Amino acid sequence: MNLSEAKALLPEMRHVLECVGSEWIESYDSKSGHSQIAERDGLDGQVYPLATLAKDIPTEQRELMRKAPVYLRAALLLRDEAARAYLAVTRPPAEKAEKKEAKALSTIAVGKCAADRAFIRYLIECHGLEDASNTERVKTKVRSVLAIQSFKELNDDPRAVEAWQKLISKFQAWMRSGQ
Template sequence: MSAEAIELRKARQRFAALGGAEWLLSSNGAETFVEARNGLDTVVVTHFDKAATPEEIDFFANAPHMIGLLLRLVDRAIKAANQSSGGRATPVQGKSVNYAAEAAMKCGEAAFLVFLEQCHGLERPLTDDKAAQKLRSLLRITSRKELNNDAAAAERWRSLRAAYEAWRKAGN
C-alpha cells in the first residue's frame, strides 16, 4: 500500500471517529469556540485566541464538513476511474493485455497465494503449481491461455483479480 493510501486510510479513520457530530461555531460574548453536537450531547472542542483570523476560525469550524466532502469526491473519482478502465490495466499503444501472463505472475506472488488460501480454500503448502491449479478450477478453464481467447474467462479473471485487490486494500 502506498504512503498516500495509508494517509487516506488514516484520514478516513479520524473522520469516522468523530461519529458524525455536527461542529458549530459558537460565542458567549467573551470568546469564540467550536462545539461538537452529537444527538443531545454537546462538547466544546476548542476555544480560539482573540488573534485568530475569521478565515482561520471558519476553516477550523468547517473542517469535518470539508473532510467529508473531500472523501466523497475521492470515492467518486476512484469509482469513475475503475469504471472507465473496467477495473483492468489499459492496453498501451494498441497492445492487448496478456491475462495469461498476468495470472501466471499472480500465482508467483506470496500475497496472492494467501488470498487463495483464505478466500478460496487453497491448501498448504502454498506453491505456485497449486495456485495455478486452483486458479484454473476457480476460472473454469483448462489452461491460462484461455484467459486471452475467451471473453467470459477473461471477465472471470478480472473479477477474481479485483477481489484480490480489494482484499489487499482491506489490509490483508
Template sequence: MTPAPLAHALALLPNIVETAVLAAPRWTESRNEAAARLELCLYEEGTGKVTPIAVILPDCPFADRRLMTNAPVWIAALLTLLAEVWRRLEAQGQPCPLAIALPESLIDIDAAKGAWPVIRDTSGLVEGRWGEGFDTTTGKPGVERLDPMTGAFEPIATVLRACPFDDKRLLISAPEHIAALVALVRDALRRLRALEPPPAPAPPRGRKGPADHAQLAGILCGQRIFQVFLAERHGVESADETRAANRVRSLCRVTSRAELNTNPAAAGAWRRLHDEFQLWRQGR
C-alpha cells in the first residue's frame, strides 16, 4: 500500500474521523462451518455477540484479510497516536497542520503504541486499493481489490445485508484511510524527533581504554528519542527511563548494566542494539 501524500492524507482526515466514530469499534473473523465460509463480524464488547457483516473470499490475500479484520481497531489506534503526537508538538510550540479535534479516547494510548509497528508493517504489504463491487453470483455488493500488476479488480469479500452503512463505508475505504493515517503519524513523529536533543556520542575508543557501554546505556535510557526507539522496535509498552533500562538489560541478557563492560557477549549485544538505534534515527 503506497503511503498517501500528506496533502491527500490531511484532506481525508475529517472523513476518517467521522467514519471511525460512527462505525463499530471492533470487527472479528468467525468460521461459519455450516456455510463453509469465513465471515467478518461485528463484535460487541459487552455481550461477546458477533454479527456477520461480510464474507471474506478464499482468494483474499493474507495481508488484505488482516487489514480488513483489524481496520476499526487499527484506525482507532492511529487516530489516538496522531492526537498524542500532535498534542506534544503543540506543547513545544509547533502548530498542527490541520485544525481538527481528534478523538483521544478511542483506544488506550499504550495499546495504540504497541499496535503501531504491526500496523505500519502490515499496511506496507497491502498492494492496490479497494473499491465497491457487485458479486454477480450472489447478487450482493462486495469489496474488490485492484491488482497493481494487471489493473483488474478482483473480489475479496461479499458484503452481507446486515452490514450497517457506516461499517460498509469503513470496510471499503480501510486501506486508503489507514495509509493516510500512517503517513500522518510518520510525519508527526519525524517532526517530534527533530525537536529532540541529539543522542550522546559514543565514548572514544582506542588509547583511552575500553568503551564504557554501561555509561552510554544509562545516558541513552534517559533520553526520549531512545525510549521511542525501544517502543517502536522492541515492544516497550510505555516509553520511560525505567522500562527502557529494563528492556536493555533483557535484550543484552544481563541483570546489571555494569555487565555490559565485563561480559563480552553482553557488550556485543549492546553494540548491535546501539548500531540499530543509530540507523533507525537516521532513516526515520
C-alpha cells in the first residue's frame, strides 16, 4: 500500500469505526468450544458474536483482533493530533499574519514612491520635495516626513505605521480637495 491509497481509505475507516461498537470483547461458545470475538450491545447488554477464533491462535493475534476498533481509533486520534500540531507549526498564528500584512506596508510605501505620480506631486506641493527626478529622492523625502531611517520600520514599528497612515490620510484629503 502506498500513501495515496492509505489517504483514500481514511474516510472509509472513519465511517466504519462510527458504525462499530467502541470495544469488542472475547467470549466463549460453549457449543463449539471456541473463543469468539464479540460485541456487546450498549442498549440491552446482549453479546453478539462477530468471529470464531481457531483454538491454536497465538495470543498476540487474538489481542489484535479483539482490540482492532480501539487500536484504529487510537491511530486516527494520533493522526489527527499530528496533523493539528503540524498545521500549528506551518500556519502562521494571527500575530505572524498581522506582521506579514505589516511587511506588505513597506512594499506599498516603496511602490507609492516609485510609481504614484499624484503622491509624488503631493510631496512636492505639501512637503517641499524639490527634486522628484528619481525614486531614491522621493523615498528619502518620505522617510524624512515619517521620521524613519528605513521603510522596513513600517514592518514592526507601530509609530512608523501610524505616521504612514497619517501621511496617506492627508494625501487622500488633498486628492479629494481637487489638487
